[in-house]
Amino acid sequence: MRGEKRFAWAMAAPSIIALVALGIVPLVWMLWTAFQAFSPNPTLPPQFVGLDNFDSLVSDPQFLGSLKITAMVLVAALFLQLVFGFALALALYSIETGRALVVSLLLIPTAIAPIVAGIVWWMLFNARFGAINSILLQWFGVDPINWTIEMPTALIAIVIAVVWQWTPFVAIILLGGLTTIPRDVLDAARIDGAPARRVLRYIILPMMRPFFLVVGLLMIIEIVRLYELPFFITQGGPGNETVVAGVYLFKLAFSFFDLGRASMMSVFLVISLSVVAALYMRLVADRKASV
Amino acid sequence: MTRNPQTANAVTRAVPRSRRALRNRIRKAVPWAVISAFLIFALFPVYWIILIAFRPRDDIFQFPAALMPSNLSLDNIRYVWFGTQTNDPVIGFLGTSLVISVTASVIALAFGVCCAYALGRFRIGGKFLSMWILSQRFLPPIALVVPLYLMFRQLGLLDTYTGLIILYATFTIPIVVWLMLGYVESAPPELEEAAYVDGAGYWTAFVRVALPVLKPGLSVAAVFTFIFIWNEYVLAYQLAGDDVATITVYLPRLRSAIAELYGEIAAASLLSVLPAILFAGVMQRFLVRGLAFGGLK
Numbered sequence: 001m002r003g004e005k006r007f008a009w010a011m012a013a014p015s016i017i018a019l020v021a022l023g024i025v026p027l028v029w030m031l032w033t034a035f036q037a038f039s040p041n042p043t044l045p046p047q048f049v050g051l052d053n054f055d056s057l058v059s060d061p062q063f064l065g066s067l068k069i070t071a072m073v074l075v076a077a078l079f080l081q082l083v084f085g086f087a088l089a090l091a092l093y094s095i096e097t098g099r100a101l102v103v104s105l106l107l108i109p110t111a112i113a114p115i116v117a118g119i120v121w122w123m124l125f126n127a128r129f130g131a132i133n134s135i136l137l138q139w140f141g142v143d144p145i146n147w148t149i150e151m152p153t154a155l156i157a158i159v160i161a162v163v164w165q166w167t168p169f170v171a172i173i174l175l176g177g178l179t180t181i182p183r184d185v186l187d188a189a190r191i192d193g194a195p196a197r198r199v200l201r202y203i204i205l206p207m208m209r210p211f212f213l214v215v216g217l218l219m220i221i222e223i224v225r226l227y228e229l230p231f232f233i234t235q236g237g238p239g240n241e242t243v244v245a246g247v248y249l250f251k252l253a254f255s256f257f258d259l260g261r262a263s264m265m266s267v268f269l270v271i272s273l274s275v276v277a278a279l280y281m282r283l284v285a286d287r288k289a290s291v
Numbered sequence: 292m293t294r295n296p297q298t299a300n301a302v303t304r305a306v307p308r309s310r311r312a313l314r315n316r317i318r319k320a321v322p323w324a325v326i327s328a329f330l331i332f333a334l335f336p337v338y339w340i341i342l343i344a345f346r347p348r349d350d351i352f353q354f355p356a357a358l359m360p361s362n363l364s365l366d367n368i369r370y371v372w373f374g375t376q377t378n379d380p381v382i383g384f385l386g387t388s389l390v391i392s393v394t395a396s397v398i399a400l401a402f403g404v405c406c407a408y409a410l411g412r413f414r415i416g417g418k419f420l421s422m423w424i425l426s427q428r429f430l431p432p433i434a435l436v437v438p439l440y441l442m443f444r445q446l447g448l449l450d451t452y453t454g455l456i457i458l459y460a461t462f463t464i465p466i467v468v469w470l471m472l473g474y475v476e477s478a479p480p481e482l483e484e485a486a487y488v489d490g491a492g493y494w495t496a497f498v499r500v501a502l503p504v505l506k507p508g509l510s511v512a513a514v515f516t517f518i519f520i521w522n523e524y525v526l527a528y529q530l531a532g533d534d535v536a537t538i539t540v541y542l543p544r545l546r547s548a549i550a551e552l553y554g555e556i557a558a559a560s561l562l563s564v565l566p567a568i569l570f571a572g573v574m575q576r577f578l579v580r581g582l583a584f585g586g587l588k
Contacts, residue, residue, distance in 0.1 A: 003493070004413055004493065005413065005415060007409075007413070007493040007494070008409040008412070008413035008415045009409070009415055011405040011406065011408055011409035011497075012405065012406045012409040012410065012415060012416070012420070014402045014405065014406070015402045015403060015405070015406035015424065015464050015468065016406070016420075016424075018402065018457070018460065018461040018464060019424065019427055019461060019464060019465070021461070022439070022457070022458060022461040022462070023427050023430065023435075023461070025442070026435045026438035026439050026442060027435070027438070029438040029441065029442060030435070030437060030438040033437070033438065033441060042444065084329075087325055088325060088326070088329050090322070090325075091321070091322035091323075091325035091326050091329075092322070092326065094322045095322050095323065095326065100575060102326055102330065103575045104571050104572040104575045105330060105333065105334060105571075106329060106330065106333050107571040107575055108333060108334065108337060108567070108568055108571050109333050109336070109337075110571075111518060111564075111567035111568065111570060111571040112337075112522070112564050112567050112568075113521070113522035113523075113524065113539055113563065113564065113567065114522065114524065115522075115524040115539045115542055115543065116522075116539075116542065116560045116563060116564055117336075119340075119542060119543075119556055119557075119560050120336040120337075120339065120340050120560070121336065123339065123340070123343060123553070123556075123557065124336060124339055128352075128354050129351060129352055129353070129354065129356050129553065130356060131335075131339050131356055131358060133355065133356075134354075134355035134356040134357075134358060135358065137355050138355060138358070144354075144355075164332065164333070164336065167329075168329075168333060171329075172575075221429055221431065224431075225431035225432075225433045225434070227433055227524075227525055228524055228525075231543075232543065232546075246433050249433065249436075249437075250433075250436075250529075253436070253437050253440070254529060259437055259440075259441065262437045263437050263438065266434050266435070266436075266437050266438070269433075269434045270430065270434045270435075273429055273430065273431070273434060274426075274429075276429070277426050277429035277430075278426075280429070281422055281425065281426055285418075285422075
């Protein structure tokens, strides 16, 4: 028995050591650097400044603005992803043939690198050579729109790109949820003559709740860490109107070399994401216990 | 007289039947309409990048952009493949990405499958340990990039293969553990118990008996880790990017050149997404089976 445990710990040790070294150590380091001021000159040692970074961060309009913009993208994108994702999941659930092929094709946006997704949408939204303005003009007679350099179209462009990249993923997770609903429950409801709307409202949606929560939490994490899409599509512009949290963190750290303040912002992001992650793990544990 | 009501009956029955058939047909058509609309939305950008990649330079910079393929040209592909005075050929960056993705994936798979086996079979560390490892998946690289940058600067790991590989291997271990736990738990332990009775040690039983059973899961995990690493940009750019530059770092570089190399960026992007497109088919098979709750079924 003891040999068994010793073997098991030896098997897990490399992973645990790696995760501590590159997961826990940076976190602790970050807690330390969040209270220091760094000089742009890397040879000068950082100075301990207490809560200065925190104070300057919470009074920094750009930081607060970046949170507001992230929240706006989050609300818009999450809503569209869940609504479209569920519609798509229902459609995929009800077809009998070709599902594997359709799903493979639909997953291409999710499998593509975010930086490439940024490039693609930057090209599509280009005011002069992009496909979107070309379609609008040729099919609908709409004059060219300066998508990426005006508001609110710049933000809309980012939301569309986020929705494009992640809606198929949302749909597949929700489709997985739909397949867990026992067929005989649905058949029984249908035989009893329940209209489709009521089946959806009273049977499908309640049973899908955990799946909506899981996929919603995963999407919150994806959007909070959003960086590549705004970086490529709008470069944060016009002005700073599309500087999401991730872009501002990069600006602080690698444009202004304000590594102390960037650390403080990272601490803030890690704490927020940990809350989301804790909710997710709770949900997973509950589900495991109930199934 | 007696036949009349019957025919009348048949007629009244025939009307709702044909209406029901129509409704049935609509019910069948609606899902396909939804799916078609999404397929167009999902694939149009891919179509566009292929189109631009093979479009001659003069045709690219025209307003309004032609939506259909016109003249085909291999100039863009040739440009990124062979490089020019101002830009390096793409092949070196694809090579760097490949070396890093494969090496880091192999390490993550080796570490991760051992860890998942220990957690799934021997239940070490209780719930806390497996939850802790799985929760690491939620820490996006961007949240840790600042301390990692400082650490790497101190350790001299900035812009090295070693640095990126250990980083990516570590970041993908939770994905491997998360995917493999389910496979370990659903594999019957009797096989290994039989091996113990035959005098095999724990390690031999793991390698000879358990691993072959876990192979399908490992190939799924390999696809996920490879794609994750291949697609990663934030760490690749911030912690490396000069001597060790991956394909994701190469792409934005084309934009900051003197002219916006539209067709060239499209061509390089196209080359860079080929593995992802190939692997979307593999991902599909696993995802539908329920990724939502991870290996924790």
